[in-house]
Amino acid sequence: MTRREHIKLTGLTAVTFASPFTSFSKFNFMTDSKIFDVIIIGGSYAGLSAAMALGRSLRNVLIIDSGKPCNRQTPYSHNFITQDGIKPGIIAQNAKEQVLNYNTVKFLNDFAIGGKKIKNGFEITTENGEKIKSKKLIFSTGVKDIMPDIKGFSDCWGISVIHCPYCHGYEFKGQKTGIMANGNTAFHVASLVNNLTDNISILTSGKNDFTIEQTEKLKKNKIEVIETEISEIEHDNGSINNVVFKNGKKMNFNAVYAAIPFVQHSNIPASLGCEITEQGHIQVDDFQKTSMEGIYACGDNSTMMRSVANAVASGNIAGAMTNMELTHDNF
DSSP, X not given: OOTTOOOEETTEEOOXXXXXXXXXXXXXXXXXXXXXXXXXXXOSHHHHHHHHHHHTTTOOEEEEEOSOOTTTTOSOBOSSTTOTTBOHHHHHHXXXXXXXXXXXXXXXXXXXEEEEEEXXXXXXXXXXXXXXXXXXXXXXXXXXXXXOSOBTHHHHBTTTEESOHHHHGGGGTTSOEXXXXXXXXXXXXXXXXXXXXXXXXXXXXXXXXXXXXXXXXXHHTTOEEEOSOEEEEEEEXXXXXXXXXXXXXXXXXXXXXXXXXXXXXXXXXXHTTOOBOTTSOBOOOTTSBOSSTTEEEOGGGGOSOOSHHHHHHHHHHHHHHHHHHHHXXXX
């Protein structure tokens, strides 16, 4: 199946796709459209991985995705064996083409805005007005990062303002690095990054709240703590030049790690009764099952381990376990 191949779907009509996310035109659902075995909300790495496991078990699956993955600014993906250094969009594009080779898997370019429990399953409502039913749900909806009110920050996010030493740290090894965080979070990141560079500054944007022991360890490792509030990040197309402080001073950095808050990208899981952890993730068990019967979650929405590799792994588990649940229901 090529990316621009016309696809014929039983009971559904779709046209070509030219990119990994902004792809199919709106499906024309017939009023008597059958219930899907599974609706997967979110068609990035975790969702596509779940769909492959289900497609290989001949489950009728619909993926709903609006084409806005959280790493869309990130130039390259790392720490994913066989895919190291590949652009995230290329990984997703290849995955989508492979998944849609399984003819029981369909893709809808739309945004899910609501969901409700119905007899023998669920009904999902989309932004374009579709109402689609399924026996099971998988949420691979990711999270939405809340950007601080710092000029230039969002332009650099995922490029030179980064969140994970494992995903991005090697590319900035030996370079001048900032850590935009405080307390235990800043200390933890500093301990990891210290193995990659000996030129680290922690930027707390206010009084630090390190313990005495932490302060001593930071001094021992020659990690300075700067408490002056940040006003701007100067950059060239997302690559940092300087961090600008409110007192007018500037410091040059090659990379800045930032710990920022997030919210769930979709409120549908919570509205259906799925429990949310204190950290803000969808609560799942070891098999990606949520607290609600018939609903699974995978990817960034349900773990602090945010990476393409982990998303793919959790999606594979969610797909397999959803298939097992369908098997138990029907066998």
